[in-house]
Amino acid sequence: MEDRTAGFVGLGLMGLPMAANLVRAGWVVTAWNRSDAPLQEFVAQGGHSAPDIASLRDQPIIAFMLPDLSFIEEASAGLLASWHANPPQAGTAVVVASSVSPAKVQDFGRRVHAASHGRASVVDAPVSGGTKGATDGTLAIMAGGTADDFRRLEPFFSAMGTTVRHMGPLGAGSLAKACNQLIVGTTTAALAEAAELAERSGMDPAALFDVLAGGLAGSRVLENAGPRLARKDYTPTGPAKFMHKDLSFVLESARAAGAAVPMAAAAVELYAELKRQGLGDQDLAVVRQAISNLSDNTNSAEPVEAATKGTAAP
Numbered sequence: 001m002e003d004r005t006a007g008f009v010g011l012g013l014m015g016l017p018m019a020a021n022l023v024r025a026g027w028v029v030t031a032w033n034r035s036d037a038p039l040q041e042f043v044a045q046g047g048h049s050a051p052d053i054a055s056l057r058d059q060p061i062i063a064f065m066l067p068d069l070s071f072i073e074e075a076s077a078g079l080l081a082s083w084h085a086n087p088p089q090a091g092t093a094v095v096v097a098s099s100v101s102p103a104k105v106q107d108f109g110r111r112v113h114a115a116s117h118g119r120a121s122v123v124d125a126p127v128s129g130g131t132k133g134a135t136d137g138t139l140a141i142m143a144g145g146t147a148d149d150f151r152r153l154e155p156f157f158s159a160m161g162t163t164v165r166h167m168g169p170l171g172a173g174s175l176a177k178a179c180n181q182l183i184v185g186t187t188t189a190a191l192a193e194a195a196e197l198a199e200r201s202g203m204d205p206a207a208l209f210d211v212l213a214g215g216l217a218g219s220r221v222l223e224n225a226g227p228r229l230a231r232k233d234y235t236p237t238g239p240a241k242f243m244h245k246d247l248s249f250v251l252e253s254a255r256a257a258g259a260a261v262p263m264a265a266a267a268v269e270l271y272a273e274l275k276r277q278g279l280g281d282q283d284l285a286v287v288r289q290a291i292s293n294l295s296d297n298t299n300s301a302e303p304v305e306a307a308t309k310g311t312a313a314p
Contacts, residue, residue, distance in 0.1 A: 069105060189287050
């Protein structure tokens, strides 16, 4: 794609560094954000600000980095209405970089196609790597859409990530992210359980994680989340409540595919309990606190599964 201009909606913990990396890579990016402070910070880094989302209608790429698809649908309503009255240029790409439902993003793609008179298409391209990956420009980006759309968007993605893959048609990127979250969510929970068990048994969790890192239990999740779990540092790098949402997409996709996902089912219950405890706005590592609270409130011989059974929020 020769035209290196784009619109960007959502300058949160992930969106701001992603958009800033686009600017550093030579892209002309015009952004909109609900609150003004991140937008001013983005402008100070060389970006441009938009008065509203509908004003981005003529951008060849419009990326959304908002908490869920419902936010994107609400935010893009004016944009789609504008396109319905006056279609955009052919080949316009709407990039959904958020973690969303694979099935619902396909529905959104059909609505965008209809509203734009077939001139715009949706590519779902969720990311993994956390705020560090967003800041460093080393995100893993998993894209779903047509091969032609991916080929045109690859330079855009490569400005923000180092592992960029086309996973299949629209929805495939979101399914890949759901699988990613299945691994991250359950592994973080397992590490949290190990830390809590170790400390309550008189062992130093940091020492435990150090030795685990040298064996088969070593992983990127342990490398990134282990230190926070060990020192009980729950300063947000991404709200834990979003893990419950993402794991719910695993269950949704599993039902559609007829696949058994017992680990995901257990994890959805645990992260629902975390939210019920009022911990959802803290870092994902706060799952250790949720497990600690369960340990304090249930018989030590009773498995956590029993304490959380039937508690998953919708």
